[in-house]
Amino acid sequence: MTGRGDLVTREAEDEYFVWWATPTERSLVLVTTTTFSIKVGPVSITVKDAQGNVVPPTPVIPRHHIGFRFFRLSQASDDLYDAYRNMYLAFESLLSSRYPKTKGLEIDWLRQSLTAASTDLSLVGVVPAGTPDTISHVLSIIYEGARLPLFHAKDGKAYFAPVHNGSDREEVVKALTMLTHIVTRMADRWYSARRISGWVNLKIFEEQNQSLFSGTSFVFSDNPGFTLQDDLNSKSVKNGIRFPATFSETFGTDLRHNVKGELPVSSLADRGRLHALYLVNDESPLIGISPDTTVNLNGFDTFQVCVFVRGRNASSPKYIYPR
Numbered sequence: 001m002t003g004r005g006d007l008v009t010r011e012a013e014d015e016y017f018v019w020w021a022t023p024t025e026r027s028l029v030l031v032t033t034t035t036f037s038i039k040v041g042p043v044s045i046t047v048k049d050a051q052g053n054v055v056p057p058t059p060v061i062p063r064h065h066i067g068f069r070f071f072r073l074s075q076a077s078d079d080l081y082d083a084y085r086n087m088y089l090a091f092e093s094l095l096s097s098r099y100p101k102t103k104g105l106e107i108d109w110l111r112q113s114l115t116a117a118s119t120d121l122s123l124v125g126v127v128p129a130g131t132p133d134t135i136s137h138v139l140s141i142i143y144e145g146a147r148l149p150l151f152h153a154k155d156g157k158a159y160f161a162p163v164h165n166g167s168d169r170e171e172v173v174k175a176l177t178m179l180t181h182i183v184t185r186m187a188d189r190w191y192s193a194r195r196i197s198g199w200v201n202l203k204i205f206e207e208q209n210q211s212l213f214s215g216t217s218f219v220f221s222d223n224p225g226f227t228l229q230d231d232l233n234s235k236s237v238k239n240g241i242r243f244p245a246t247f248s249e250t251f252g253t254d255l256r257h258n259v260k261g262e263l264p265v266s267s268l269a270d271r272g273r274l275h276a277l278y279l280v281n282d283e284s285p286l287i288g289i290s291p292d293t294t295v296n297l298n299g300f301d302t303f304q305v306c307v308f309v310r311g312r313n314a315s316s317p318k319y320i321y322p323r
Contacts, residue, residue, distance in 0.1 A: 010078070011322045013166070014308065017291075019300070028297065029304040030277070034287050038205060039314035062193035067093030071183060080169060080321040081150055081162060084176045088147050091179055094186040110143060111135055121185045126178050138178065146175035173319070180317045195317070205311050209257050213247035216281045218261040218305055222272035228288030230278070237278055237285065241267060245279060245305075257309045265297045273297075277305060 014033035019026070047055040070090035077083040099113035114123065114135050127137045149160040150172070160168045187193040219240035226236040243263040251258050259279060274295035279287040287307060297303055312320055 008323055014322075025301045026299065027302040027304060028295075028300045029306060030289075030291065030295070031306045031308070032289050033308040033310065034289075035320065036205070036309070036311045037314040038311055060192050060194065062187075063191045065094060065097065065187070065191050065193075067091075067097070067183075068187065068193065071187070074180075075318050078322050079162075080172055080176070080323070081160065083318070083321060084146055084150055084172050084179070087176060087179050087183060088142070088151075090183050091142075091186070094183065094190065098186075098190060107139070107143070110139060114138060117186075120189055121182060123182070126181045138182075142175045142179045142182075146172050146179075177319060180319070184317065196315075206257060209309060210247060210249070212286070213245065213259050213279075213309075216245040216247075216259065216279055216286065217242045218245050218263070219278040219280055220263060220268065220271070220274060220303075221276045221278065222274065224275055226276040226290070228276065228290060230276075230285065230288070232280060232284060236276055237280065240278070241271065251306075251308070259305075259307045259309065261305045263303045263305075265300050265303055268297060268303075274303075279307060 011033070014031075016031050018029045018031065021027075047057070049055055067090045070086045070093060074083045074086035074090065077086065095110075095113050095117070099109075099116060101109045101113075118124070118134060123134050123138060124131075127134050131137045146160075149158055149168075153159045153161070160172065184195050187195070219237050219242050221236040221240040223236040223239065226234075230236040232238065241263065243261050245259050245261045247257070247259050249255060249257055274297065275290065277289040278285045279289075289305075289307070
């Protein structure tokens with residue numbers, strides 16, 4: 001407000017330093033997050049009739065709708081709350097084109113419109129199995145749970161301020177996932193705008209993390225000429241200081257895969273500042289890490305590393321936001 005700078009914090013829960021002191025020890029921890037993107041390639045299908053003749057596919061011509069612009073802005077945003085607002089505007093634009101709003105309360109129009117569109121959009125598939133009232137559940141998530149607290153900021157009322165409040169963000173992530181499914185179904189069913197995408201069961205890959213990171217080590221490198229693609233024979237890795245890495249599926253009480261390591265700073269007496277870290281096994285580097293700045297460990301007794309590991313469906317609509 002005073003004009004000194006318009007700044008934002010990005011990836012505050014995924015990338016940071018933590019330091020503390022006890023009567024006997026001073027520690028510094030570097031925390032980072034590695035995201036593995038997994039994508040399903042394009043699939044082609046050949047259809048044949050009973051005589052074995054190839055049946056040419058019926059061309060599907062997508063039609064444009066102004067609401068698609070809001071969808072694009074949602075996907076291009078790096079802010080979760082802005083992404084939700086634009087996705088909701090896409091939803092509102094598409095729904096009102098199909099079921100124009102007249103006089104009356106917005107919630108009543110939403111309930112009536114979604115009820116009419118429920119079968120067409122297969123809304124039962126976006127709610128948990130056994131949900132007694134599909135429309136009420138959808139509205140409780142996307143409207144009451146996220147739309148209202150994100151589109152209003154009246155004093156004395158509940159709203160989501162643009163801060164890194166974990167519980168607020170969880171609500172918006174849940175709502176955005178559901179809302180994105182609904183919007184893509186609207187585009188497909190009503191405008192033949194079918195998104196080319198695929199789905200990967202990330203659990204299958206997560207189950208491999210235990211074996212993937214078993215027996216690995218971190219490598220501390222003070223080489224200013226490093227690259228994150230350096231191999232085991234590079235100066236960065238070969239001349240670096242190795243220390244053990246330990247994999248865990250949980251972090252505190254959360255299911256959050258991570259790899260940790262700890263290095264006494266006394267072992268770095270003849271080394272310079274930290275430029276890069278590598279997580280390696282006997283065959284190759286697995287992860288390369290470089291802080292935004294060099295790190296001077298003078299004055300600390302212990303240096304720790306925590307690397308969170310997660311996967312994402314690269315073929316799916318965006319659902320991980322840095323802020």
